[in-house]
Amino acid sequence: MKSPRHIHRHLTRIIAMLAALPTIFAVTACGSTSSANGGDDGLTKVTFMLSWAPDTNHIGVYVAKNKGYYRQAGLDVNIVAVAQSGAEQAVNNGVADFALSNLTNVSTYSTKGTELRQVMQIQQKTSAIWCALASNASITRPRDLDGKTFATFGSSESDAVVRRMIQHDGGKGNFDKVTVGTSTFQTLESGRADFGGFYSTWEGVQAKLNGPKLNCFTEPEYGVPGNADSIGIITSDRLIAQNPDLVKRFVQATQRGYEYAYDHGDEAADILVKEAPEANLDPEFVRESMKTIIDGQYWGDREQIISGKQTFGLADYQGTQAYFDFLAQSDAYTDADGRVVHAAPQSKDLATDEFLKQAN
Structure with a gap:
């Protein structure tokens, strides 16, 4: 595992x-x-x-x-x-x-x-960031993730984090999921999912240097306690x-x-x-x-x-x-x-x- x-x-x-x-x-x-x-x-x-x-x-x-x-x-x-x-x-x-x-x-x-x-x-x-493509105008804050599709690797931990962030921002915490088989970037760009999890010190750098541009939210700002x-x-x-x-x-x-x-x-x-x-x-x-x-x-x-x-x-x-x-x-x-x-x-x-x- x-x-x-x-x-x-x-x-x-x-x-x-x-x-x-x-x-x-x-x-x-x-x-x-x-x-x-x-x-x-x-x-x-x-x-x-x-x-x-x-x-x-x-x-x-x-x-x-x-x-x-x-x-x-x-x-x-x-x-x-x-x-x-x-x-x-x-x-x-x-x-x-x-x-x-x-x-x-x-x-x-x-x-x-x-x-x-x-x-x-x-x-x-924490360096985890939860992001949508910047070109996706329907997502500007965590509560906009309600009803959207999460590119996930099937973790109950990640589900709990995303749900808390949405609820902390005033949403219900309901979202669909699609399992990622290769690249989260590719999954978002293909339209199969609306948002996914990355790291600011790695994928965040990649997006900064080579794209795609992302709109990201961090856990501490939206109610996830402690150091993940x-x-x-x-x-x-x-x-x-x-x-x-x-x-x-x-x-x-x-x-x-x-x-x-x-x-x-x-x-x-x-x-x-x-x-x-x-x-x-x-x-x-x-x-x-x-x-x-x-x-x-x-x-x-x-x-x-x-x-x-x-x-x-x-x-x-x-x-x-x-x-x-x-x-x-x-x-x-x-x-x-x-x-x-x-x-x-x-x-x-x-x-x-x-x-x-x-x-x-």
Whole structure:
């Protein structure tokens, strides 16, 4: 099961992932993590799994590898494409040691019995945007989405968010849905749907540079509480118990990579393009994505982080819990048998800051 908030991606990124299918099958076939094995050079082998195709959410991992931060920490990190079952299941099953995900995904999987934990929260505020084509004059605000068609990947979470935004703006919260098979952009342009979900730091940048022009609404402005996009690094409770030193070394080297990217956006963008050739990323687009992240302070107070006064990667327990409570009230959580779970997962039980290098 892939996270619906992480598969709102353009068709070119799907093609990039398909190009990496041999890697996917090689990883899933191994069936176990390699973290306990040392290489000939004495480095501990670690597997990190992407959440989707390479993008700026993953950039700190690529920077840490390119800059030698992992080797300095005694680690040989292999970055692999996402498994068909999803990065969360791969980590839970021991196929990967670490992965990019978000705390909302961890909470969703926790109701189904997985034992995952977020060990670094990269993104500190919501980047989700809900958009119609600017050429669609019938949609100028969320309540105009009433009775329209939503291009969706079938997520009850997304349904709850859209319904809340419409109702907060004075609408009823009723809408039709069509399942997206390739690109949300293409679905809107074809007329099969009227609106869909994107991310301001990726698809929003794409629309700005290459079109189509969009008319977008953000969740915090229309009644959705908390932080829905708590993107970060996850691992398993099992690995934490078995090898906490490895977790600490990986987390702190990765933390360095993201901090460097936050301070050197253009260079980090070029590193991502170079280190992930299979994604065929446009350098200008990636630089603009990093500029959007930096200017929007999506990863936290940049000056405080660079000055060493604020720790990069701390979990936003309050913001994520507010969002989990909203999802529980919206009956968006289910157990492994598909039954609604009414009790909200607790963010304090699903994330930890113990492995981060703390600011002075």
